[in-house]
Amino acid sequence: MLYRSVFPGDLLAQLERLQRGMRAAPELSPSIRGLARGGFPAINVSAGPQSTEIHVFAPGMNPADIELHLEKGVLTIQGERKAEAPAGDEKAAVHIDERFSGRFRRVLTLPEDADPDGVVARYRDGVLHISVSRKQASQPRRIDIQ
Template identity: 65%
Template sequence: MLYRSFFPRDILAQFERMQRELERGLTQSPSIRGVARGYPAMNVGTTPSSVEIYAFVPGMSPEALEVQLEKGVLTLSGERTREPAVEGATVHIDERFAGRFRRVVTLPDDIDPNAVSARYRDGVLHVSIARKQAAQPRRIPVN
């Protein structure tokens, strides 16, 4: 006769797995595009002469956005207001973010805080920060 245990031998491993899944579910918020990473979505990249940051904030006015650079940290913040609903309409799905937001990007040490430009066009905020001349690669002639 084969006896079977009511509890699996690795019950603690099962509890740890369930705890990890629960923590993952609480720290990540689902969205229509999968797991949300924050609002606004951002692309950050570098070139030899600059740091380029793109923040996707459609439907906002440039006056509602605030860009700050302090001690090598770029902060993008603002507030998106909720659009008024149609009188008497029932909302079934409401996925558009509304409220205050803030994103922070730590920048490399070789940026020039006096050479920053920000441009908003077609729902995309583009921030370009030049690198210091001394940090840029240069060709040295060999005699």
């Protein structure tokens, strides 16, 4: 006996493809801003026994246009990327503009053992690297048994 689908083009297979596409959709973003992943600028945060390291990816920005504030364990990164007008002819039209411009603000809660006096920030090659050291009292240490 041959099995024959009642639905032309196997409707169940089409529904399954559609479902897979919908599950993958939140991971995709048509914008360079990466809104589906958290906004501009993109941030990587890692923590080690000595410090918390934050990398803020803001290529093409002037470090003077980025502000850092630390208050009560909350680090705020804010600034503005200015839009670049096309050079040359005044009649030139921009057809595609995927680069984010405008004000931005990212807020991170630091670990409780973060040392507010041990924050160092450096901007190089479009990446702002913020290192927040941990308080000495919270550092792991070996205790000798007597």
